[in-house]
Amino acid sequence: MVMQAIVLYNTVRRRSRQLPRAPHRNWDFEREMTLTRMFGMSDRIFHDLFRMKIAPFQSLCAHLRTYGLVDNRSVKVEEQVAIFLNTVGHDHRNRIGSFMFFRSGQTVSYYFHRVLQACLGLYKDVVNNATIHNSPHQKDKVKPWFQYFQYSVYNRTFWFSYQDSVGAIDGTHIPANVPIEEQARYRNRKQMITQNVLVACTFDMKFTYVLAGWEGSAHDGRLLQSATL
Structure with a gap:
């Protein structure tokens, strides 16, 4: 029996060596060609891809560098921001970004969250809290x-x-699409699948703060506690 197993193993091994293999692809070269083609297109095509023209895109990349976004050994800031804008602008999943930028899904997810954290720093420059004292x-x-x-x-x-x-705070429930195994956490007291969103605005109806992402079952007080941390 042992000899038969050895002979069978050697036969399968020899056959596996004869199987045709896929041709080798230089992913780094194809990635560079894709990025060069993306950044070398016209404003119209670039806007269709990233929902932003080339000049504002470059300005955004330069601004995000001041908020801690840096070039990696193999991923430049421009590619990181392009991954983020492509995901947000078209509501793509990681597998789509992985296919477009020739990156793994883990890499796409990692740099998406890095750019997201840097964008959160823009809050101080973009949002002006109108108060009685400064207005x-x-x-x-x-x-x-x-x-x-x-x-x-x-x-x-x-x-x-x-x-x-100087303003008012209120909460609202927005319908959400979540996997079946997570619907119990997002079911509110009216048996609807929602997310609980806290919003703050001034008395001239200008939004100054939005806290989204909490499950519909979360209490309003829990959201207020999270917003004040």
Whole structure:
């Protein structure tokens, strides 16, 4: 029996050596050719791919470098941002980005989150929190909203609690598509699959903060605690 097993093993091994193999492909060369073709296209085609023209794309890459985004040994900042914009702009999965940029799914996911963390640093430059103290016209906009408190005798005591307010916070449930095994966590008290979103805005209806991604079963107080951390 042992001799028969050895003979069978050697036969299978010899046959495996004779099987035709796929031709070798230089993935680094094909990746460089693809990136060169992407970045050398016209503004219209570049906008179709990344939802952004070439000049703003280069400006964004330069700005993200100041927020900690650096070139890696094999992945430049431009390619990292291109992976991020392609995923966000077209709602692609990792396997699509892996096919387009000749990278593994793990690499695409890693650099997607790196660029996402760098983009979060843009909050201080992009969002201006309008307050009563830094906006001379804010008082005029807020005053009509508080007329109810000013002219109501019953609620006159509440005016002192709201007179220095600069905005309002509320939550809303947005329908979500999640895998079946995770639907229990996203089911709210109305038996709908949603995510609980916390939003803050000024009294002239300008959004200043959005916290998304929490399950529909999460309590509003848990979201407020997470937003204040």
